[in-house]
Amino acid sequence: MPRILITDSLFLPIGGPDEERLKAEGYEIDRLDVPRADEETLIQHISGADGYILGGIESVTDKVIHAADTLKAIAFTGSGYAEFIPGWRLATSKGIAISAARGENADAVAEWSLVSALMLVRNIPALTAPGGPDFSITRDFNSLTLGIVGYGAIGQALARKAKALGIHVIATEGKPSDEVTSVSLNELVEQSDIISVHVSRHRGKTALDATAIKSIKPGSVLVNAAFEEAIDNDALLQRVADGELRAAVDYPLQADDLPLGALLASNAQTAFNTAETNARVGARATTSLLNLLNSGDDADLVNPEYRNNR
Structure with a gap:
């Protein structure tokens, strides 16, 4: 048989x-x-x-x-x-x-990415942690610009969901629709309040290298729901440790002395689940x-x- x-x-x-x-x-x-x-x-x-x-x-x-x-x-x-x-x-x-x-799995990963990003925008992990701050001045969702790196099925699903909340969406690494502005990677890094990475491994490693991560606006949120090597994690952790960025990654990532609630890291890849x-x-x-x-x-x-x- x-x-x-x-x-x-x-x-x-x-x-x-x-x-x-x-x-x-x-x-x-x-x-x-x-x-x-x-x-x-x-x-x-x-x-x-x-x-x-x-x-x-x-x-x-x-x-x-x-x-x-x-x-x-x-x-x-x-x-x-x-x-x-x-x-x-x-x-x-x-x-x-x-x-x-x-x-x-595009919708599931897009949901994980959007939920994680918006939790960090509203500083919910810190505001709900024991010993965390009592209040935090955050941002309205409709004041935000989301930059999507990798505009395949997941990136497109994320764009649809974000736009439904009034978030302005820009994208690179693909052919965005007329409703999503296509920009260069440098423009995306400079303009975005949230950056979400959704490249495939075929795209190659380090879609966001150390230089790009250092160029992200202070106060922004970086989400990586692709694979671990899609970004320079050392550069990311340094900026998180300095209090300049918050981040969510769909893989284990640890560092000492990070600001409370500034990093959400999965125990294993589960965004699709x-x-x-x-x-x-x-x-x-x-x-x-x-x-x-x-x-x-x-x-x-x-x-x-x-x-x-x-």
């Missing part, structure tokens, strides 16, 4: 409708119900698998891909597949198809994997050149 490896159970609950759908199609399910499987464990489980739904935050390295002796397709339950499948080029050369549920988003992503990844296994094609296919090597 052909076998499908599924990691974690966040997007495809054990015994849930997506797993049952795969079984009904004649596949045996190999559940590796851990969020971050190590390389050795992945190598053991991927050998002999026909399909793989990547539902965790593991790293699918070249060594893992080398061990994938019968693998035909990987369905990634997110957008930035290259971040979690660093061996994607080797997979392509071995004729392994890869799909990604791009844009499915809502029940509704997870259900949609699981169903979409399941459909993609079945399509790739049955026909070799799917709307979410990200490496069509794999066909040249199958």
Whole structure:
């Protein structure tokens, strides 16, 4: 019986409708119900698998891909597949198809980014902390300018939500609509009260380098819901420590002696994590994997050149 490896159970609950759908199609399910499987464990489980739904935050390295002796397709339950499948080029050369549920989590990440930014604008973390200040003079939302770095699905979703609150939105790294002003990165840094970063790893590291971060207006808020290396975190922490910026990042980030409530840092990447988003992503990844296994094609296919090597 052909076998499908599924990691974690966040997007495809054990015994849930997506797993049952795969079984009904004649596949045996190999559940590796851990969020971050190590390389050795992945190598053991991927050998002999026909399909793989990547539902965790593991790293699918070249060594893992080398061990994938019968693998035909990987369905990634997110957008930035290259971040979690660093061996994607080797997979392509071995004729392994890869799909990604791009844009499915856009609303969830946009909500996290906007909520985090506005909490910091209103200084809520400090005002609600034991021993924090009694009051703080903050800003009306409709007086703010939001600058979005990376105007893909998440950036566009964030722009829609921010504009509904009366926030002026500017953006770079994309083709904003007529309702969003397109500016250079330098202009965005100089004009924004909130800067929110949503670039993909394909864009490259350090979309905001130390020079850009040093140029952000004092009193502004910086949000990074992309990947950790998308900004210079050392430069960010220095400006937060100096009381010049507040920040929210969707990954662990710590420093000593920061102003109270000035940094919101996730214990792990969770901006995407809502029940509704997870259900949609699981169903979409399941459909993609079945399509790739049955026909070799799917709307979410990200490496069509794999066909040249199958």
